[in-house]
Amino acid sequence: MSHTLFVWIAHYGYIAIFLVLGVESLGIPSPSEITLVLAGVAVSQGHLSYPLVIAVGALGSTTGAAVAYTIARRGGRPLILHYGRRVGLGEQRLADIEHWFETRGAWAIVIGRILSGVRALISYPAGIVAMPMARFLTLTAVGAVLWPLIAVSAGWAIGPHWRQGLRWMEHGSVALVVVLALAVAGWVGYRRRHPRRDRP
Numbered sequence: 001m002s003h004t005l006f007v008w009i010a011h012y013g014y015i016a017i018f019l020v021l022g023v024e025s026l027g028i029p030s031p032s033e034i035t036l037v038l039a040g041v042a043v044s045q046g047h048l049s050y051p052l053v054i055a056v057g058a059l060g061s062t063t064g065a066a067v068a069y070t071i072a073r074r075g076g077r078p079l080i081l082h083y084g085r086r087v088g089l090g091e092q093r094l095a096d097i098e099h100w101f102e103t104r105g106a107w108a109i110v111i112g113r114i115l116s117g118v119r120a121l122i123s124y125p126a127g128i129v130a131m132p133m134a135r136f137l138t139l140t141a142v143g144a145v146l147w148p149l150i151a152v153s154a155g156w157a158i159g160p161h162w163r164q165g166l167r168w169m170e171h172g173s174v175a176l177v178v179v180l181a182l183a184v185a186g187w188v189g190y191r192r193r194h195p196r197r198d199r200p
Contacts, residue, residue: 009038010047018060025064027120040155057148065123065140072127101125113143
């Protein structure tokens with residue numbers, strides 16, 4: 001499957017990357033992790049351009065997020081729940097994402113673009129609570145650049161050893177998510193214990 005996907009990415013290139021990340025940002029299951037890593041492998045072999053892969057990936061992710069945000073803002077929570085169940089977005093899962101969004105605010109948009117399972121849904125609570133669209137798109141664009149930057153760089157680094165690297169990712173992806181979540185929680189806890197004081 002990985003070899004087939006690699007051939008598909010090498011053949012369709014930037015269009016494939018744009019579509020995969022755009023679809024994921026709508027909340028539809030999509031293999032963005034393996035797509036970006038394999039795109040990095042394609043970069044290491046000279047099939048694709050590193051800056052263009054990052055730019056196209058960020059554009060696809062931001063475009064999908066903007067559509068999801070618009071749907072949520074215009075249709076509200078009932079519409080999301082009505083159609084979301086078809087792609088695994090039930091009431092409990094949406095409630096969990098909403099709580100994560102409310103407790104972390106703007107950082108939820110940026111960090112959420114890096115975390116698997118969160119980046120696909122984080123746009124919906126932003127639309128439901130009517131976060132200003134300009135702010136939402138700015139924060140989304142930052143996270144949308146960071147995610148492909150990390151994944152594509154990983155693919156470029158493993159290069160010819162990409163098959164072994166993908167096997168490692170399958171075992172290490174859960175650990176990576178846990179580490180990132182703990183880092184975010186630690187930072188939030190630190191900020192709460194040491195709030196910034198207003199300067200004169």
